[in-house]
Amino acid sequence: MAKTAFLGLGVMGFPMAGHLAAAGHEVSVYNRSAAKAEAWVAKHGGAAAPTPREAAAGADLVMACVGNDDDLRQVCLGDDGAFAGMSAGAVFVDHTTVSAAVTRELAEIAAAAGIAYVDAPVSGGQAGAEGGQLSVMCGGEAADFNRAAPVIDAYAKICRRMGPVGAGQMTKMCNQIAIAGLVQALSESLAFAQKAGLDVTDVVEVISQGAAGSWQMVNRHASMADGTFGHGFAVDWMRKDLAICLKAGDELGAALPVTALVDQFYKDIQTMGGGRWDTSSLIARLTR
Incomplete structure (x- = not known):
């Protein structure tokens, strides 16, 4: 000990x-x-x-x-x-x-x-x-x-x-880059299902068993569909992280076009008063 x-x-x-x-x-x-x-x-x-x-x-x-x-x-x-x-x-x-x-x-x-x-x-x-x-x-x-x-x-x-030293932080940037694009795609998928008149739970039960499945889909789809965003990791903190990613991408010469776009979508969420909402709140842009 x-x-x-x-x-x-x-x-x-x-x-x-x-x-x-x-x-x-x-x-x-x-x-x-x-x-x-x-x-x-x-x-x-x-x-x-x-x-x-x-x-x-x-x-x-x-x-x-x-x-x-x-x-x-x-x-x-x-x-x-x-x-x-x-x-x-x-x-x-x-x-x-x-x-x-x-x-x-x-x-x-x-x-x-x-x-x-x-x-x-x-x-x-x-x-x-x-x-x-x-x-x-x-x-x-x-x-x-x-x-x-x-x-x-x-x-x-x-x-x-x-x-x-530093490799841990660079790996965390990979994590945040992956999450940003994934949550935006999931938001679009769920918003599309709602507008198509489909049952979101049924949709997720089917597509989560195939190539579209993810932790975010399994654990966040219900609260995203309900518009509740209190899971803990705030949009304000995600934007802080994405700024780190984008700066490192510029320094490395690594293109991050989706990350840059989703960062602006999170800025929209902040403008909506959702700075303390969790990151799954990207769907709110599509369903308001």
Whole structure:
């Protein structure tokens, strides 16, 4: 069992840290809103710390799951940042979806302090975090990954090293690119079925068994047809992720025409007041 710290207790981090505690790891938590950290301790035990530095002090592994590049820098750097509290030889594991650039920047700073760094963004959403069934894609040195993976297993369905630092974030971009096009296609299919007077449930039961089947189709078709979009991964966050993808695509010379188009469709959803709706809300553009 490891001594761990978890920084960021949002809809993903709260249950992920809970799985660490349930697996028997010693867990110290930090959250920008102290009330959320106290609520976590009341539910799971462990300890809450007032700063990332104090949460990270003495930990073998420090996990973070925050909002964006700037949030990650804030919890890592400065006098109260996690790096200031970590001992040489400890491993920092970042579960945030951020740019590969900030990942490499922070990994270099960590290395200078003797701290190992693994970028480990996740896929599976709130349901995957709560069920301990996340897909975790990691970048970092093999030895560092091998130290982190048995602990990450507390909330992972699969945890795989994809390459050096930054490779985890690049893999997460592949994930978001694939989801963007898939959800738009599913939205068009379901909206078409409704306009054709078909029973959406019957349609999905048939086509999900063939080549059109997907996790999104099986798990989101009913709520999409009903116009309910409260599953957790907000459009605002998806647009943040797609901006990262599109910037990386420009840098790599990789064409992402569908991703760019769907990003604008998500902008429409924001204009409709759906910034906090989940990503399946793309159908709302077609059925309003």
